[in-house]
Amino acid sequence: MEDLAQMTLDLTDRRLLSELQRKGRIFNSDLAEKVNLSASACHRRVQRLEAEGYINEYVALLDARKMGVPATIFVEITLSTQADEVLEAFEKAVQRIPDVLECHLTAGAADYILKVVAEDTEDFARIHRQYLTRLPGVAKMQSSFALRTVFKTTALPV
Structure with missing residues (x-):
């Protein structure tokens, strides 16, 4: 439970996390626009979410069929x-x-x-x-x- 006490997620943080889960490679400027933040404020929030461990890593999700393991x-x-x-x-x-x-x-x-x-x-x-x-x-x-x-x-x- 210690991790939950690190910081409180507000609505903007939740919107950022939701967008990043859908498209992890989104440009910061596009992400900022989607959540109504300036690019610099968006970047700072994402860095904070990463530092606090809410975002563990960014990955590419591969197509199992195309990879030969359907x-x-x-x-x-x-x-x-x-x-x-x-x-x-x-x-x-x-x-x-x-x-x-x-x-x-x-x-x-x-x-x-x-x-x-x-x-x-x-x-x-x-x-x-x-x-x-x-x-x-x-x-x-x-x-x-x-x-x-x-x-x-x-x-x-x-």
Whole structure:
């Protein structure tokens, strides 16, 4: 909660964050115009939002189909134990798998949920065989292929 106490976001800050989530490469002058600020005031606010950690980084979002990995698979993993050393070993190992986009520790039936991308079912079989089955502490694994992406965003509500 310490991060939340750093600064209070006003309406202008929220509008800046909203615009930047939609288009991270927007020119400062265009951003300033959209939120009714001078270019210099806009630049100062964005720098402050970056310094305070509200903006972590700027990235390019790639098209999975054009990159040759159109299949998305969600993998639920249950570990054999919740011991700290097993959790740490699993988390360290899963970060080294290039096809895993996200890994979430969860409360519920599974301990972790992974978001994996692959070319197709054969490629996922390779990822499963080469990486997932070798992860430390895994007792059970269940995979679900996404048939179609209905909705997807990276934008947080501001």
